[in-house]
Each structure stands twice: as C-alpha cells, then as structure tokens.
Amino acid sequence: MQAANTAPAPKRWIHVLKDRWPIAVAIGLMFLTLSSGSDLSSEVRSFAQILPALPLLYLVVAKLGRPALSWPLLGVGTVIIFGARLLDLVAPSTVLLALALVVLVWGMIDGHSRRSGEFRIQAIGVIGFGALALAGLALDPEIGRYVVAAGWLVHGVWDFVHLWRGKVVTRSYAEWCGVFDVLVGIELIFLV
DSSP states (O other): OOOTTSOOHHHHHHHHHHHTHHHHHHHHHHHHHSOOSOOHHHHHHHHHHHTTHHHHHHHHHHHHTOGGGHHHHHHHHHHHHHHHHHHOSSOHHHHHHHHHHHHHHHHHHTTHHHHOHHHHHHHHHHHHHHHHHHHHHHSOHHHHHHHHHHHHHHHHHHHHHHHHHTOSSOHHHHHHHHHHHHHHHHIIIIIO
16 A cells, blocks of 8 residues: 555656756757767857857846746747858857847946846856857867867856756756756767
8 A cells, every 4th residue: 555645656757757847858959959960060160159158148137137037038049049040141159249248248337247246157157158169169170079068068067056056047947958058068079
C-alpha cells in the first residue's frame, strides 16, 4: 500500500517535468542548433555573433528593472538576430553590440549606472562577453572556437549564479539559458 503523502511515480515525474520545463526546452533547442556539417569557420562565426545577445538581455532587464520581460526580450533578440542575418547588411554581433552601447550610455545618462549595482554587474558582463565574441571572430577559427566556447560556458555559469541569487531575470529564463549555454559551449569544443 502506498503512503498517503507520496504520489504515484507517474504523477511525481509529471510534477518534476512541469517544474523543469526550461531544461527540456533548452535540450530541445540544442538539437535544432547542432552542427549542420558546415565548415568550422561558419559555425564559430555564427555562435560568436550570437554571444553578445546573452549579456545584452540581462543588461536591458536590469536597466528596466522588470524580470518579467526576460522571455519577451528573448523573442525580440531572436527577431533582431534573424533579421540581421536575413538582411545580410550588418553582422548580428554588430547590431547587438551597438544596442548594448546604447543601453550602457542610457544607463550612464539617467544615473542608473550609479544607483543600481545590478546594472553595473550586467555592464561588466556585456563588456566581458562582448570582448570574447569579438576575439572569437578575430582569431583563427581553430583557436576562436575555444574562445567562443569559453564565452558560452562562462555565460552558463553566469546564468546559474543569477538563478541561485534569484536576481535580474526570471528563474525560468536563467535556468533555460544556463543549460542551453553550457550545451552550446560543449558543442563548440567537441562536436564542431
């Protein structure tokens, strides 16, 4: 006979999966981004150009002070990245770094950079991850892949720290992003 306080195994798993949906989404999305067999240079360039989007989202959410915007801003960022790629006028990394510069200047002009420690932390993240993305784009792809992979892996740690702290972005976003970032970093190191 089952104890009154324990749910049957299938119900427990459903409850666990319901609570861990960001991980399932990250793993599913990872399968969509797995290396398509294109050349190393193209893969490294692609992931390096997306890397600045990761800290930019955190910076914008910190500036606005509205964690609930995490997922909608991911949608906006995705449209920006795919729009830049589709139009092929300017690299997505250029657009993302320009947007980051606008938000940083905005934060300095309105005094947010002096008032908010979270904004300052995110500004440091934008600068650091942006530098890794630019270095990955500038280096030979054989070396650049490791620099870009390091950026994605370290951003995964960044996400998990934010998840643990419960600050800046929603917990579900930090969980999803952390898992996805680590998987991309591993892909760059071992699968590309």
